[in-house]
Amino acid sequence: MHCTRKVTDHIYWVGGSDRRLALFENIFPIKRGVSYNAYVVMDEKTVLLDTADSSISRQFFENLTHVLDGRTLDYLIVNHMEPDHCALIEELLLRYPDLTLIGNAKTFQMMKQFFDFDVDAHATVVKEGDTFSSGEHVFHFVMAPMVHWPEAMVTYEEKTKILFSADGFGTFGALNGNIFADEVDFDRDWLDDARRYYTNIVGKYGMQVQNLLKKAAGLDIAMICPLHGPIWREDLGYILDKYNTWSSYAPEDQAVMIAYASMYGNTENAANVLAGILADKGVKKIVVYDVSNTDVSELISEAFRCSHIVLAAPTYNGGIYPKMENFLADMKALNVQKRKVAFLENGTWAATSGKQMAEQVAALKEMTVISDTLTVKSALKEDQYASLEELADKIVASME
């Protein structure tokens, strides 16, 4: 049966959620599932904005058929060619052979790569600033290259002042009946997943997101309809502000993240002792993560959130403990920058992980090392308490 919701009098959410998928993009754990949003505009002409992932195809087509209520589908606006949104285009054409596809030149290049149908026979190419009217609704096309694919665009509808924002402002998490951010406790239940989605998927492209935010500032936006997660129709400043923070790589919180790797508990012990000393000195926002037990997507998300990062790892066959090395590689890949950092190394015969971690962090932009590397030789000794206190003092002194 159909499972749709009204967004405005003439616009409907026709998406669906997948709670079975373990890994989004076969890499990111999604314990709370994910939604694939799509929207239908009922007007003189009928318009669909994006399709969905094949996993929800049955629900999507039931929704679409129900909303169209016997009418045909005239137009599909393709904001993003990633398969989780465009998988159903070919089936859509089988059902609605006269369908016109609206996208930019790159959209259709990609469509020809993904599909075998006669794309040119259906394509209407639009570019930045072009408009299209379906009757009462007027759609403006705004290019959003590399947010997060080159062909990505967003569509602004003039009458309803809705920004159909593609993957921008999206989040992991299935929709549970409530499709609007103001119907849920976003800050409590969604923000962590929104940050994890943004930082891991779009995090690398901060400058491109900043460009899109500048374009968005010129539009009178009443609602943001993303392709994943809740729709924003109240307090838009909240999510725009978060996007501005994340895309400018500014820390969201003055907080200390201690990420440690440990096989036999000694580096872990040092991480815990440091956290305790920081707490003694009045720091409230401290998070401690075992990099072996925490998915790297969560570590990245926290690295974007926290102002301070302490990396603690044993030396391993002359290198950095592999799970920590993987986190460092991801930090580079996702452009983590502008953080205050410190290192704690461990080694039993030749501790070099600190030096090696520092070299990798030096390749990141605007990272400030706030203290000399602290070396543990196998296990932390009582006489090292003072050096941990010294490190904690430096962290506290550098917090705003």
Ligand SMILES: Cc1cc2nc3c(=O)[nH]c(=O)nc-3n(C[C@H](O)[C@H](O)[C@H](O)COP(=O)(O)O)c2cc1C
């Ligand atoms: C497979 C393996 C390789 C290691 N390689 C080195 C090394 O290259 N240099 C070194 O000084 N210690 C090396 N160690 C020793 C550990 O770094 C050391 O025991 C450290 O205290 C482990 O910390 P943990 O208790 O937090 O796991 C190695 C240990 C293991 C198990």
